[in-house]
Amino acid sequence: MKKISLWLFGAIGIYFLASLWLFNRVYSTTKLVVDEEFHLRQGLHYCHGNFSVWDPKITTFPGLYILSTLILMPLHLCETYFLRMVSLLASILNIYWMYEIRKSILPAKEWKKSPSWGLALDALSVSLLPPMYFFAFLYYTDIASISATLAMFNYSLKNSHKLAATAGSVAVLMRQTNIVWVGFILGLNVLDKLVAKAPRKKSKKDQKFAYSIHDIFNAVRYYLKKLSSGNIKWFLVIIEQFLPYLVVLVAFLVFLYINGSIVIGDKSAHEATIHLAQIGYFSAFVAFFSSGFVLTQFKEIDQILLKRRYILLLLGIFFLLAVEFNSVVHPYLLADNRHYTFYLWNRILAKPLMKYFAIPVFMFGAAWVLEMLEGQSAGFKLxxxxxxxxxxxxxxxxxxxxxxxxxxxxxLTHTKSFKLNGLAVEFAFNIAINAATFYIFFTKTFFWSNYTEPQRIMW
Known part of the structure; x- marks a missing residue:
């Protein structure tokens, strides 16, 4: 255990030293980046004890500002530098959560394949995911939100459900949409428990508890019979065991009822809209940032695609309909040239035929998502x-x-250990993308008429 801790400590040390240099470079370059205009101002208000002041442009709960205040106010460090430092410290904590989650997920047989330093490299490599790593240097909600969500997932895997629900409530205070993942953890735990207690055939080859759709249907029939006979003891046991998650969900539903919307502040800019093309964009995101593992399994790609040919055919039809009839274009996407998505849309996806050429990429990304889910239970997959x-x-x-x-x-929940060459490619790929994005951030500037500071391009 000491050996593992040393490797993890070393990974965190390398990350911190390299990131601190970059953090100071970002700070010396600019003190205000895009939405920090609102977040920094609000964070400073809270840190100075002005809790009655609220910027209506902010649409998230004040979790980030409360966290910053709890850390910085007693130390009298209410400055932009230290507010940003909260994100960097949260990103370091994320390496620990990633390491612990990988330890919990990997079956015993995979543990033997993965040396202790391999798990540390695994966590370090994920922590450098470019769109996430970039925000470790800014005062945004994302890194603290991720940290709380990963903590919830970690404690849930260890069956510490009170701690998991507490972390989940913090995650929701950072970003309201994290309630979806609280619901995921609750639903998964309940389903796992119900299927485990219901009669089922289990293969001797099973190394971990995993079940199929058939097992879920059997469990549903089993508990419906119990309900019809008036037996609700099992239901009360489930409620008692997972009550902490239910408290978080019910509290959020009360908020929704009172507020009338998932966002606070400026609701017009973040209205909930059905945008099915986003599923394709996410699939492409997965394919791009998993390219290291895709390349190391290049010889198996045809098998991965072939065994899912019917699902891929349906997905192709779905993505065709989505890009044709449900590609939503937000006004900010067209107006804000400080984000890569502005250039991606205006120079590529907005072209008449390019959205159709993107469909095979969406399909491949979706196939890779399904491949990454292999080894998980049907409940987890669904x-x-x-x-x-x-x-x-x-x-x-x-x-x-x-x-x-x-x-x-x-x-993080992939049930197989990643090969060293795959991790090495992912690690190098992430570093290369980060180097490119920070080079652009530091060197490419332009001016907006209503801002005195130069504007920069970011994720």
Missing amino acids: GYLVCTAVSVALQSMIEVRYFLIPYLILR
């Missing part, structure tokens, strides 16, 4: 696919930050 669809397809704006949590859950 829950993940539904919650991912809900979390991305109700967003009108194309924003890569919306893809981070579903991608991380997919990447």
Whole structure:
């Protein structure tokens, strides 16, 4: 155990030293980046004890500002530098959560394949995911939101459900959409428990508890019979065991009823909209940032696609209909040239035929998502696919930050250890993309008429 801790400590140390240099470079370059205009101002108000002040442009709960205040106010460090440092510290904590989740997910047989330093490299490589890593240097809600969500997932895997629900409530305070993942954890745990207690045939080859759709249907029939006979003891046991998650969900439903919307503040800019093309964009995101593993399994790609040919045919039809009839174009996407998505849309996806050429990429990405889910129970697969669809397809704006949590859950819960060459390619790929994006951020500037500071391009 000491050996594993040393490798993890080393990975965190390398990450911190390299990131601190980059953090200071970002800070010396600019003190205000895009939405920090609102977040920094609000964070400073809270840190100075001005809790009655609220910027109506902010649409998320004040979780980030409360966290910053709890850390910085007692130390009298209410400055932009230290507010941003909260994100960097949260990103370091994320390496620990990633490491622990990988440990919990890997079956015993996979543990033997993965040396202790391999798990540390695994966590370090994921922590450098470019669209996530970039925000470790800014005062945005994303990194703290991810940290709380990963903590919830980690504690849930260890059956510490009170701690998991507490972390889930913090995640929701960071970003309201994280309620979807609280629901995922609750639903998965309940289904796992019900199927485990219902009569089922289990193969001797099973190394971990995994079940099929057939097992779910059997469990439904089993508990319906119990209900019809007046037996609700099992139901009360489930409620008692997973009550902490229910409290979080019920509290959020009360908020929805009172507020009338999932967002606070400026509701017009973030209205819930069905945007099915987002599922395709997420699939492409997965394919792009998993390219290291795709390349190492290049010889098996034809098998991966062939065994899912019928599903891929249906997905192709779905994506064709989605891009033709449900490609939503948010006004910010057309107006804000400080984001890569602006250029991706205006120079590629907005072209008449390009959205159709993108469909094969969407299909391949979706096939890779299904491949990454191999080894999981039917409950996990169904829950993940539904919650991912809900979390991305109700967003009108194309924003890569919306893809981070579903991608991380997919990447971290893969039930096989990754080959060293795959991790090495992913690690190098992430570093190369990060180097390119920060080079652009530092060197490419332009001016907006209503801002004195130069504007920069970011994720």
